[in-house]
Amino acid sequence: MNLESKESMAYCGLNCAECQRRFADIRQKINDLNEAFEQVNVQEMVKMIPFMKGKYRGYKKFTTFFNEECPGCREKGGNPFCGIRKCATRKDYFTCAECESLCKKFDSLYKVHGDNEIQTSIEQIRSQGIDSFGDSN
């Protein structure tokens, strides 16, 4: 996927390319943290201290998840149960910008991404059209 093409625009108006850049930054920090743990021999430490085992397993699972490459919203990445994607595809919309106003389904998304980021992007698509997205980013 060309991450700067309009295909990187998710149904909700988030830009998957931007998300992948943020995740790349998180991955780097995870790698740094893993290196720091290796330096203190954390695996041996976990074997010695029983109550750490479950916590360490949880840490490994969560960080492994972050290390997996997301294919992007249009390739079924992100939340597999996303109601926004389901609704927009059912209406055959390229993005929710085609709806008159953003609905209640966005409330939980605002908590993570902030309403400004999403609304700015939706307004931009409405005023400039989705086809100019790849040129202007």
Ligand code: SF4
């Ligand atoms: S899965 Fe839903 S919330 Fe996530 S980027 Fe796609 S449309 Fe937006």
Ligand code: SF4
């Ligand atoms: S109702 Fe409109 S804004 Fe809400 S998810 Fe469906 S297409 Fe998007």
